[in-house]
Amino acid sequence: xxxxxxxxxxxxxxxxxxxxxxxxxxxxxxxxxxxxxxxxxxxxxxxxxxxxxxxxxxxxxxxxxxxxxxxxxxxxxxxxxxxxxxxxxxxxxxxxxxxxxxxxxxxxxxxxxxxxxxxxxxxxxxxxxxxxxxxxxxxxxxxxxxxxxxxxxxxxxxxxxxxxxxxxxxxxxxxxxxxxxxxxxxxxxxxxxxxxxxxxxxxxxxxxxxxxxxxxxxxxxxxxxxxxxxxxxxxxxxxxxxxxxxxxxxxxxxxxxxxxxxxxxxxxxxxxxxxxxxxxxxxxxxxxxxxxxxxxxxxxxxxxxxxxxxxxxxxxxxxxxxxxxxxxxxxxxxxxxxxxxxxxxxxxxxxxxxxxxxxxxxxxxxxxxxxxxxxxxxxxxxxxxxxxxxxxxxxxxxxxxxxxxxxxxxxxxxxxxxxxxxxxxxxxxxxxxxxxxxxxxxxxxxxxxxxxxxxxxxxxxxxxxxxxxxxxxxxxxxxxxxxxxxxxxxxxxxxxxxxxxxxxxxxxxxxxxxxx
Amino acid sequence: xxxxxxxxxxxxxxxxxxxxxxxxxxxxxxxxxxxxxxxxxxxxxxxxxxxxxxxxxxxxxxxxxxxxxxxxxxxxxxxxxxxxxxxxxxxxxxxxxxxxxxxxxxxxxxxxxxxxxxxxxxxxxxxxxxxxxxxxxxxxxxxxxxxxxxxxxxxxxxxxxxxxxxxxxxxxxxxxxxxxxxxxxxxxxxxxxxxxxxxxxxxxxxxxxxxxxxxxxxxxxxxxxxxxxxxxxxxxxxxxxxxxxxxxxxxxxxxxxxxxxxxxxxxxxxxxxxxxxxxxxxxxxxxxxxxxxxxxxxxxxxxxxxxxxxxxxxxxxxxxx
Numbered sequence: 008x009x010x011x012x013x014x015x016x017x018x019x020x021x022x023x024x025x026x027x028x029x030x031x032x033x034x035x036x037x038x039x040x041x042x043x044x045x046x047x048x049x050x051x052x053x054x055x056x057x058x059x060x061x062x063x064x065x066x067x068x069x070x071x072x073x074x075x076x077x078x079x080x081x082x083x084x085x086x087x088x089x090x091x092x093x094x095x096x097x098x099x100x101x102x103x104x105x106x107x108x109x110x111x112x113x114x115x116x117x118x119x120x121x122x123x124x125x126x127x128x129x130x131x132x133x134x135x136x137x138x139x140x141x142x143x144x145x146x147x148x149x150x151x152x153x154x155x156x157x158x159x160x161x162x163x164x165x166x167x168x169x170x171x172x173x174x175x176x177x178x179x180x181x182x183x184x185x186x187x188x189x190x191x192x193x194x195x196x197x198x199x200x201x202x203x204x205x206x207x208x209x210x211x212x213x214x215x216x217x218x219x220x221x222x223x224x225x226x227x228x229x230x231x232x233x234x235x236x237x238x239x240x241x242x243x244x245x246x247x248x249x250x251x252x253x254x255x256x257x258x259x260x261x262x263x264x265x266x267x268x269x270x271x272x273x274x275x276x277x278x279x280x281x282x283x284x285x286x287x288x289x290x291x292x293x294x295x296x297x298x299x300x301x302x303x304x305x306x307x308x309x310x311x312x313x314x315x316x317x318x319x320x321x322x323x324x325x326x327x328x329x330x331x332x333x334x335x336x337x338x339x340x341x342x343x344x345x346x347x348x349x350x351x352x353x354x355x356x357x358x359x360x361x362x363x364x365x366x367x368x369x370x371x372x373x374x375x376x377x378x379x380x381x382x383x384x385x386x387x388x389x390x391x392x393x394x395x396x397x398x399x400x401x402x403x404x405x406x407x408x409x410x411x412x413x414x415x416x417x418x419x420x421x422x423x424x425x426x427x428x429x430x431x432x433x434x435x436x437x438x439x440x441x442x443x444x445x446x447x448x449x450x451x452x453x454x455x456x457x458x459x460x461x462x463x464x465x466x467x468x469x470x471x472x473x474x475x476x477x478x479x480x481x482x483x484x485x486x487x488x489x490x491x492x493x494x495x496x497x498x499x500x501x502x503x504x505x506x507x508x509x510x511x512x513x514x515x516x517x518x519x520x521x522x523x
Numbered sequence: 524x525x526x527x528x529x530x531x532x533x534x535x536x537x538x539x540x541x542x543x544x545x546x547x548x549x550x551x552x553x554x555x556x557x558x559x560x561x562x563x564x565x566x567x568x569x570x571x572x573x574x575x576x577x578x579x580x581x582x583x584x585x586x587x588x589x590x591x592x593x594x595x596x597x598x599x600x601x602x603x604x605x606x607x608x609x610x611x612x613x614x615x616x617x618x619x620x621x622x623x624x625x626x627x628x629x630x631x632x633x634x635x636x637x638x639x640x641x642x643x644x645x646x647x648x649x650x651x652x653x654x655x656x657x658x659x660x661x662x663x664x665x666x667x668x669x670x671x672x673x674x675x676x677x678x679x680x681x682x683x684x685x686x687x688x689x690x691x692x693x694x695x696x697x698x699x700x701x702x703x704x705x706x707x708x709x710x711x712x713x714x715x716x717x718x719x720x721x722x723x724x725x726x727x728x729x730x731x732x733x734x735x736x737x738x739x740x741x742x743x744x745x746x747x748x749x750x751x752x753x754x755x756x757x758x759x760x761x762x763x764x765x766x767x768x769x770x771x772x773x774x775x776x777x778x779x780x781x782x783x784x785x786x787x788x789x790x791x792x793x794x795x796x797x798x799x800x801x802x803x804x805x806x807x808x809x810x811x812x813x814x815x816x817x818x819x820x821x822x823x824x825x826x827x828x829x830x831x832x833x834x835x836x837x838x839x840x841x842x843x844x
Binding site for chain 1: 713730
């Protein structure tokens with residue numbers, strides 16, 4: 008590809024922050040109508056690179072060329088006006104305004120009185136969304152739409168700003184499979200329109216589906232660029248991690264701990280709350296990993312939260328080790344031996360301003376309390392032990408947890424619960440948004456914990472991961488139990504079929520109520 | 524960034540800057556006191572300094588309670604009104620002996636604080652709205668209690684709360700110092716202090732970690748009410764009269780400023796009790812500097828405003844990526 012064709016060209020960009028060299032002589036080119044994957048572990052420098060291209064940060068050294076001209080944006084707005092749009096994980100839409108208002112924010116069509124021409128705005132917004140196959144009522148507030156649709160609206164908005172480069176940072180992290188397909192449709196349309204797309208994602212399958220070329224970053228450097236087809240998945244991971252390919256394949260599979268299951272530790276019966284779950288029953292034995300699967304909105308998270316006492320139960324009960332848990336508060340559930348790692352680490356898990364130490368012992372505070380004072384000695388012992396055991400990488404226990412990478416934050420969350428020596432661990436998307444290396448570590452850890460006799464309930468939206476990591480899978484649909492898979496029936500194909508609701512091959516089961 | 528950061532690897536100036544950010548209020552206070560020692564006549568006397576510290580106790584006591592409330596990400600606008608309630612209640616019960624009057628007044632103030640806490644924690648109102656109700660209504664309630672009259676007080680035991688000294692240190696300074704120590708201990712060493720920070724840092728995470736979120740919220744507003752009540756009692760003793768119309772008027776502004784300047788961000792999740800103490804004293808020394816040098820105190824307001832803006836600006840720098 009000749010350099011003239013590159014709509015965006017980054018040359019020798021270096022950027023340092025106090026104590027860290029975030030980008031080290033980074034160069035790459037993005038052609039018109041190309042979709043580039045940008046991959047790397049958390050902390051590899053992807054975010055910094057995006058921020059430099061979009062004018063959030065200024066490079067210390069190096070140059071950026073856009074449409075053949077050297078540019079130096081001083082704000083994201085300038086970059087956007089020039090034609091570089093960014094879609095972040097959390098869309099920057101105004102949640103109380105309507106879809107149409109969001110799309111035309113700051114450039115509303117005017118009528119002859121100089122007022123907003125609402126009819127025209129509605130019509131044009133509908134046309135725009137229709138062009139990309141996005142179905143949404145443009146007059147409702149953005150907040151009332153699903154996260155997926157919100158993301159699509161953000162993309163459509165970016166495109167309508169005549170973007171020539173669109174940067175997508177983990178655009179699919181909160182999308183359902185169907186929505187991902189729509190998004191890919193949008194990206195293909197962008198490609199035809201000659202827009203260059205820089206696509207950041209941890210979901211490798213997606214990269215192979217939608218991207219032609221790949222830029223791999225590690226420790227602030229570009230370690231590989233080339234056609235994605237020529238870089239098989241395993242080698243891609245190896246390049247990201249800087250390891251040899253065979254090292255990664257090793258993994259504990261569920262079969263390794265078959266027959267290891269012991270007594271019943273968790274018994275949830277007929278859990279019913281407002282909306283979802285509806286009459287859900289789940290049993291977990293010591294040493295068993297039970298997968299909880301289903302589409303987004305099928306009631307997975309709600310079921311986990313109901314078991315943990317974080318949702319008001321209309322009916323049903325939860326027992327741990329045969330003893331009924333007082334419903335109604337996580338504090339009671341924790342006392343009974345339950346632990347819950349929430350899906351949204353940032354919003355519900357990590358307390359970002361507090362140190363790693365304080366985050367780890369957050370749930371253990373009642374136990375560390377001596378006459379109302381925190382026992383420093385016991386606290387420090389716990390923290391040291393679990394930082395060491397889980398391999399939490401931080402500058403020290405005093406570092407604010409918000410500064411850690413996603414993978415390390417997740418380990419802090421696990422440490423918070425493991426230091427209580429729980430009997431049952433409820434994990435909601437434990438590997439979401441963390442890099443490949445940390446993902447493998449977390450998966451191995453879950454496996455080890457089960458082997459040590461912990462009962463585990465794991466929610467994971469990737470069928471592959473749930474089949475590989477669980478002994479048994481309970482599938483939810485519309486808030487109720489749709490069925491259960493275990494043993495040889497537990498295959499990705501069967502699981503996907505059951506999630507989707509094709510009843511034909513649904514295996515019978517005697518334990519669960521199957522009228523979902 | 525995920526990699527372990529070595530703070531000293533960057534330019535040495537950065538570390539100094541960080542230290543300055545965290546301790547700016549002490550530096551500002553020290554500079555202002557030094558200035559006064561050299562340029563303000565009669566400043567460097569024990570009488571002046573103890574007098575200033577006595578004056579600072581009202582804002583300080585109120586600001587200590589606010590530090591806890593702001594630590595949870597809340598705000599308490601009603602502290603001035605609660606001072607007025609204390610001032611109205613004391614003369615009503617002095618007939619039973621002054622300790623009874625003080626205790627009854629404090630009970631009223633704790634209940635007022637708990638009302639705030641209840642609205643925030645159990646009804647789910649925004650703290651600024653919940654406490655605005657008492658900010659507006661509390662002073663009115665206090666004035667109704669005494670029919671809008673100034674109630675003069677002559678009980679020597681009660682008046683001694685302001686006038687007595689302990690080893691030469693005025694009583695209000697002793698009270699404020701003890702309160703500051705206790706709140707400091709509460710914030711730094713206790714389980715409760717951790718809960719406060721967790722609730723302020725991420726309320727959902729705190730709840731899911733099994734923390735008694737509602738009780739913590741109820742408690743911080745109750746403590747804020749108690750400390751405001753204490754300030755109201757001292758102010759009443761100083762004036763030798765129950766005067767709900769003026770006592771504690773607009774004190775919430777100076778107190779919030781003291782907390783923010785002291786390094787406790789309004790967003791919650793962080794508390795700096797030592798900074799609050801320095802901030803409260805700083806606010807008063809600024810005013811005193813202008814008064815003692817015969818400069819129109821209006822200018823002191825402008826300087827305070829500038830310092831508040833500067834403090835918040837510096838704190839934002841700390842939050843930057």
